[in-house]
Amino acid sequence: YWYFGDRAGINFKTGTARADTNGQINTSEGCASISDSKTGDLLFYTDGVSVWNYKHELMTGGTGLAGGYSSTQSALIVPVPEADKKYYIFTSPDLTNNKPITTTSTQFSIVSLKNPGGEVTSLNETLISGTSEKLAGTIDCSGKGYWVLTHLRYSNDFYAFHVTKSGVEPPVISHYDAPSTDHVGGYMKISPNGKKVAIASVMGKSFLALFDFDTKTGKVSNPMLLGDTINRNRKYYGLTFSPDNSK
Numbered sequence: 001y002w003y004f005g006d007r008a009g010i011n012f013k014t015g016t017a018r019a020d021t022n023g024q025i026n027t028s029e030g031c032a033s034i035s036d037s038k039t040g041d042l043l044f045y046t047d048g049v050s051v052w053n054y055k056h057e058l059m060t061g062g063t064g065l066a067g068g069y070s071s072t073q074s075a076l077i078v079p080v081p082e083a084d085k086k087y088y089i090f091t092s093p094d095l096t097n098n099k100p101i102t103t104t105s106t107q108f109s110i111v112s113l114k115n116p117g118g119e120v121t122s123l124n125e126t127l128i129s130g131t132s133e134k135l136a137g138t139i140d141c142s143g144k145g146y147w148v149l150t151h152l153r154y155s156n157d158f159y160a161f162h163v164t165k166s167g168v169e170p171p172v173i174s175h176y177d178a179p180s181t182d183h184v185g186g187y188m189k190i191s192p193n194g195k196k197v198a199i200a201s202v203m204g205k206s207f208l209a210l211f212d213f214d215t216k217t218g219k220v221s222n223p224m225l226l227g228d229t230i231n232r233n234r235k236y237y238g239l240t241f242s243p244d245n246s247k
Contacts, residue, residue: 030074048074061120068094134188160218172218200236
């Protein structure tokens, strides 16, 4: 199940994409949904501010998360490794300049599905301040944990957090040389095989870049600048990788 935009949704459970208008999300940008990996049944979804359960009801404690309706990648759901029915929701800040900014931090909350209706049991734990709206994740090299990746706003630095059964570990920091810019908005994606990272930064001197990613160490390396422009009509914002990792 995928819920996005103004109460839009798609159900992929049967193998054929079907419209689903049950979703309660009304957001301009980032969102996240998660389904049961065995049955395909919906578990919950979020816009980074509120969390709805499989009944499309607000989850207990499921309001006030630190994302935002206009954060590029507002939320990322990650299962707690080796813990049954527990999930992290990582959030990136909403740094839209036409309204008050409530946080500049990447944070996480914890959801428990011990009760099927769900409950947010921990709210807005800060990981790092001064981040952009970029947020991405992938499985680690062991297949038992995850990497959650964010990027600072005003400097060329990635922060990779290893999520294991012990919790969220201190960040692995990767700095790279590139023209300085405001990284606030624009996508960051990790390739399906976990070997590449791409980022688009839309503000200031907009640029597009590709990197190598190591799922063993969390290091980002070998920057390749693909685009660099100050043309206001040609900005880099959205991106993704092909499923076969070739493009």
